Amino acid sequence: MTARVLPENFNRNDFLKNYWQKKPLLIRATNSDFIDPVTPEELAALACEDEAEARLVQVNPQQSEWTLRHGPFTEADFLSLPASHYSLLVQSVDQWVDDVAAMLADFDFIPGWRVDDIMVSYASDQGNVGPHFDYYDVFLIQGQGQRRWQTGQHCDHTTELQTSSDMKLLQNFQATEEYLLEAGDILYLPPGIAHYGIAEGSALTYSVGFRAPSWAEILGGVVDEVLDELNEGERYTDACPRLPLHRGEIPGDVIDALQQGINKRLGNRQLIRRWFGKTMTEPRYVAQIGTDEVIACHQTLQRQLLGGQQLYPAPGARFAYTIEDQQAELYANGDCIALPSRALCLLQALSDSNPMAPLPDKIIRAVLNDPEVAQLLLKLLNQGSLIIE
Template sequence: MSNNFSPLGDLSVEEFLAEYWQKKPLLIPQALPGVVPPIAADELAGLACEEQVESRLIIHDGSSEHWDLTHGPFAEETFRTLPENHWTLLVQAVDFWVPEAAKFLDQFSFIPSWRVDDLMISLSGDGGGVGPHFDNYDVFLVQVSGRRQWEVGGVYDGRSPRRPDTPVMILTDWKPKERWILEPGDLLYVPPKVGHNGIAVGKDCMTCSVGFRAPSHGDMLKEFSHFVSSDLSEELRYADPDLKPQPHPGRISPEAINQAHQILRQYIEDKDKVAEWFGRSVTIPKYQEEEPTREMYSLKDLQTHLSGGEALLRNEGSRFAFQEHGEEILVFVDGRCFRRPRSQADFVASICAQRVIRFTHLSNTKEDLPFLLELVNHGSLYFPD
C-alpha cells in the first residue's frame, strides 16, 4: 500500500482533518473499491472460539425487544445453532491475530499509528446489529461484504438516557438524522459521542471497525503518577521548615496548599518525563502477553539472516512509535523506551512505519544490529520462518 494512499475519496488528508476529524460524520462511497475481507466468515467464527480472543455474540429478539449478550470463547456448536436473523458476532483486535487484518489498518496511516486501537470485525445475519449507541472514540466503519444500513444521530454522552434492561448500551432517545445503506467498499467515519446504529441488510454482512485510542484524563493522571512515583525515593517528603504558629490546629493553611501544589507541579511540568511516559503508555500493546519461552538469537544469527536478503516482520500485536528529543531519538516499542542517535532518524522512522523490515532499510548495520536483536529476542520483531 502506497504511503500516499488514503481511503478518503476526493478529500485530501488535510481537508478531512480540518473539516471532519472529531467534528462531524462523513460517508465516502467506494472509498475502498474492490475491498477484500481480511478474514473469511468461517475463520472469524473460528477465531471467536479461541481462549485468548475477545469476542461477543449479540442476539436480538425483535418481537419481545429482548437483547442477549454472550462473551466468548464459543463452542463450534454455537454457530451451527444460530437463529437465521438478528444476530451479530463481534471479534476485537483481529489485527493482533491475523496479518491480513494488520495490513488492512495500514490504509489508515494518515492518522498517527499510536492513536489506533484495533480492528474489530462484526459479522451479522439479516437484521443483526447492536442497537443505537455512541463511542468515546473515533471510528471508521468499512463495509467489506454484504450490506448494512447505518443511521447517524446527534451527540450523546454519559448522561444520555439508555435502556436499563439490556446488556448492551442502547440509547432510548434515538432520533437518526441521516440514513444510508453501505455496500462493499463504502466507508463511514463517525466522530466521538456521535450516535450511530448499524443494521445488516441481508445475510453475510461483514463490517470492519477501525477504532482509536482515547485514554481518559483520569487514566492518564493515574498512569503518569504511577510512572513518576515508581522512581521516587521514600526520603522525598512533604516539608515545611518555615511553619508559622496558627490559632486553630485543624486549619489547613494556604501555605500548606501552595506547598502541596508545588510538589505536584514540579513533576507535571517536567516535559521530558511526560514525553517518556506518554511514549511508553501509547505503545503498550492492547493485550499484554505473558513472556514466552523463546529461542534467544545471537548477533551472528541476525547478521546471517539479514545478509541473505531475508526480512524481519513486525509482531502484529506490537506497537512502535518515536519522538525527536534533542540529539537523540526516543524509540518506543511495546511500552519500552530505547535511545538512539539522531543520525538514525530515517532508520527509526522506517521500522516504526514498515511491517516488513529488509536489509536495505538499515542505515548503519553495526549500530542497528544490537537494537534489532533486542527487539527480536523480546518478540517485537520476528523471522518470517
C-alpha cells in the same frame, strides 16, 4: 483483497481539517471490487480460539432487547443460533490475519500510535448491536452484504443509557441521518456520535478504532509513573514555620507549597513522555507478542540479514518514538528504549512500517554497521516485536 480501502480521490487534508473529530462523513467506494480479507467461517473459527476476544449479540425485535455472550465459543454455539437477528464480533482481527492488518496502510494520515485495532463483525439478516456511541473515532468499512446505518445526537457521560442491558445502549436514540452501505463504502464517526447499524441480509463490517485514553486514565497513569519514581524519604515539610494564630487553620501558603510540590512531580515532561509512549504502544494482547527463537549476538544477526533474510514487524507489534534534546526514545509494545539520535532513520522505518512489508534493506544495512544501534534490532527480535524471514 482490493489494493486500497479509501478511494484514490480521498482528500486526506480536507478530511483532517473538516471532519476528523468534528462530524460524520460517508465515503462511497469508487469501484466495486472490494474483496473481504476474511470470511464469516474464518471469523467464527477465530472466535473459538481461547486467545481471541469475541462476543455474540442476539436481539429480540419484539421486545427491543439485546443479550450479550462472551467467547470463546464452540461449533455448537453457532449451530444453535437462529437464522437472523444475531451478530458475531471479534476484536483485533488485524493481529491474527495479515490481510486485515494490511487495511491499516490506507489510514497512514492518522499517527500509528493512535490506532487501536480492527474489529470485524458478522451479522445475520437484521443483526445489530443496538443504538450506542463510542468515546473514540471509528471508520466503519463495509464488506460483503449491506448494512443500514443511522446516526443521531451527540452523546457524553451524561447521556441516559438503558438499564436493562449491560451493553451501554442508548435509552433515547434520535436518528438524524441514514446511510445504506455496500461493499467498499466507509462511514467515519467522530467520538460521541450516536449510531445504529442493522444488517440487510448477512454482512461483514470492519471497524477501525483509535485509542483515546480518558483524562482519568492519563492522570492515573502519570501518577502511577510518578509513584514508581518517588522514595519513602520524600515527604511533606513545613514551608514557612511560624507560630500559628489558630492551631486548626491550614494557611494559604501551605496549600501553595503543596501545589508547587505536586506540579513539580506531575509536571515532569520526561516522565509524561515516557508514560504516554509506553501506554500508546502497549499491545492489546500481550501474550501474542513473543518469540521462541533467540538470536544470541550481533554477529549472528548480521550474518542472517546479509545472507538475504529480512525483518518484518511482528503481527500486532506497535512502535512510536520521540526525539528531544538529541536523545531518542523508542516505544515498542509498552517498552521504552533510549537511543542516540542517529538511530532516527531506523525509528522512522519501524514506526512507518507496513505489517506486510519488510523493513528497508538500505536502512538495515546501515544499522548493521553501527553496533550500538544494531543491538536495538537484536532486542526487538528477541522480545518478539520483529520477526526474521
